[in-house]
Amino acid sequence: MHRIEVGSNILQANEEIAEENRQIFRTRGLFVVNIMSAPGAGKTSVLEETIKRLKPAVNIGVIEGDLHTTLDSDRINALGVPSFQITTGTVCHLDARMIHSALHGFTLDGLDLLFIENVGNLVCPAEFDLGEDLRVMIFSTVEGADKPKKYPVMFHEAEAVLLNKTDLVPYSGVPLDELIANVLDVNPEANIFPTSCRTGEGIDLWVNWLTSRISAPRSARDAATATGG
Ligand SMILES: Nc1nc2c(ncn2[C@@H]2O[C@H](COP(=O)(O)OP(=O)(O)OP(=O)(O)O)[C@@H](O)[C@H]2O)c(=O)[nH]1
Numbered sequence: 001m002h003r004i005e006v007g008s009n010i011l012q013a014n015e016e017i018a019e020e021n022r023q024i025f026r027t028r029g030l031f032v033v034n035i036m037s038a039p040g041a042g043k044t045s046v047l048e049e050t051i052k053r054l055k056p057a058v059n060i061g062v063i064e065g066d067l068h069t070t071l072d073s074d075r076i077n078a079l080g081v082p083s084f085q086i087t088t089g090t091v092c093h094l095d096a097r098m099i100h101s102a103l104h105g106f107t108l109d110g111l112d113l114l115f116i117e118n119v120g121n122l123v124c125p126a127e128f129d130l131g132e133d134l135r136v137m138i139f140s141t142v143e144g145a146d147k148p149k150k151y152p153v154m155f156h157e158a159e160a161v162l163l164n165k166t167d168l169v170p171y172s173g174v175p176l177d178e179l180i181a182n183v184l185d186v187n188p189e190a191n192i193f194p195t196s197c198r199t200g201e202g203i204d205l206w207v208n209w210l211t212s213r214i215s216a217p218r219s220a221r222d223a224a225t226a227t228g229g
């Protein structure tokens, strides 16, 4: 009982700072995307492919979250995109305060689009609002068709779900149609994109959807967020 109270207090405090972040982002007209997944599903790879397609028309910045190392931030910088690495040590997710603090060391000046790559974890990141406009989940198809049912929280919270590594489907034998049905079972509103960062399958479809989502009027965006659509 007591543990639940502590948990809800933490989430309540997080929500207040997330709202401050949201106001900062909105004042600047910045669209913010929170990318979540289990470790290694392909968050940075999808970011790399997305950045390649959006640059230079869109001014992009990235905040990276990892337990240790600046490896992902280095990959983003190599594309000529500014990035800021948050290292959380032992904390398995980013929270709103971490993002708020990062804004002291990372300028948003001139940016149109901010990606936040969350810490690799299939559960915890989904519980923490960062003040983002859009939540995206990357799922590695090789992990199995049953995972949306076993780990529903992130699938449920994401507006878009990228089913990545489709190039490996012939080897893993994971039935893609069953995986898609299980995602929709958990989140009937999910926008689902089978993708491969190796072959490029589905990446243009995802980037086109993202572009239209960014340019949707704010009121339409809020309605979509409110309905989970
Ligand atoms: N075959 C295949 N490999 C992929 C694909 N996408 C990413 N990978 C590989 O999967 C591994 C992990 O990719 P990352 O992009 O680093 O994954 P991540 O989710 O950012 O990982 P963390 O940040 O450590 O959680 C790398 O070896 C990638 O090259 C894909 O579509 N197909």
Ligand SMILES: [Mg+2]
Pocket (backbone or CB within 6 Å): 043, 044, 045, 072, 117
């Ligand atoms: Mg990464």
